[in-house]
Amino acid sequence: MKGNIFQLDSREKYAAAVSGGSDSLAMLYMLVDMGYKDNITVLHFDHNLRTESANEAKWLRKQCEMLGVQFVCEKWHKPNVEANIQQEARYARYTFFKHACETNNLNSVLVAHTQDDLIETMLMRLGRGSGLTGLSAMREETNVLGVSVYRPLLNETRETLQNYLKEKGVDYISDPSNDNEKFFRIRVRNLKPVLLNAGIAYEHIASSAKALRRADDALNFFADSLANHLIEEQGGKVNLSTDIFMYPEEIQLRLLATALFKVTSEGLAPRTSKRSQALLNMKDGIKGFTLGGAIFKQKSGFYQLEKEK
Structure with missing residues (x-):
């Protein structure tokens, strides 16, 4: 790690999401080492899914007291359902982050996602x-x-962060679920030695992912410029011109997603397969159908979208 990788505004206040694991704890110590102690408030969300979590929260509070960093913690009273528990936990965690940022006037939340997480x-x-x-x-x-998130460690590996803590003589919390192969992410994580032995370097995969991001941004830029001409908002309804079929299919899919967002305000677009079917419906002149919470009605030269009741 070279130089100041955070580049934070010294006049602002930030939240640092810290679980106590190696990645987030290394981020906390790096922030302190780089002079941001007075700019950060540690946010810790106790998921309350393991009996050890309460003691881990107490341990982390002591770490923050020793470093002279503000600490805010919330304990989750999880719902009595096991289905989609990780999704429920994520929603609860970010709800806590949002409330804590608003209450403490914090600019954004620093999250310790690494190059390993990216891959x-x-x-x-x-x-x-x-x-x-x-x-x-x-x-x-x-x-x-609804939470502004900053990921400053995407170019750092998990191994680098663990070595950083080792050099400082700092222990960290090891979550046993990180070894449980019932989770898809852990099974993928355990493929790393196999990929390395096959000559597939993680840094090269990361480079490819970044190249794909640049291509994705370029397509979004092009689609957004076309949206000004092909999508019209009209009294709570949205008109999507059939002229979208003059452009490549990928652009059609993105314009359709934009139109859906404008009418439903849903941030996550329907799956590509469902949007592709909607485009086929439009090409075939289907007079009416639904997708992603919107009703499509055929008009002359466009389809009108309105939110389902």
């Missing part, structure tokens, strides 16, 4: 048949569930 996510999505957007590298700055 694992790409490989998982590759296994699920994702398209260009899904395979693209995580963005350094983004918005998650």
Whole structure:
């Protein structure tokens, strides 16, 4: 790690999401080492899914007290359902982040995603048949569930961060779920030695993911410029011109996603296969159909979208 990788505004206040694991704890110590102690507040979300979590939160609080860093913690009272528990936990965690940022006047949340996380996510999505957007590298700055997120460690490896803590003589929390292969991410993570032995370097996969991100951004730029001419908002409804079929299919898919967002405000577009079927419906002149919470009605030269009741 060279130089100041954070580049934070010394006049601003930030949140640092810290679980106590190696990645986030290394981020915390690096922030302190680089002079940002007074600019950060540690946010810790106790998922309350393991009996050890309460003691781990207490341990982390002591770490922050020793470093002279503000600490805010919330304990999750999880719902009595096991289905989609990780998705529920993520939503609860970011809800806490949002509330804590608003309450403490914090600019954004620093999250310790590493190059390993970037690659694992790409490989998982590759296994699920994702398209260009899904395979693209995580963005350094983004918005998650209404929370401004900054990922300063995407160029750092997990091994580098663990070595950093080892050199400082700092212990970290080891979550046993990180060894549990019932989770897809852990099975993908354990492929790393196999890929390295096959001559597939992680840094090269990361470079490919970043190249895909640049291509994705370029297509979004082109699609956004066309949207000004092909999508019209009209009294709570959205008109999508059939002139979109003059352009490549990937652009059609993105314009359709933009039109859907304008009418439903849903941030996540329907799967590519469903949007492709909607485009076929439009080409075939189907008079009416639904997709992603919107009703499509055929008009002269365009389809009108309105939100489902």
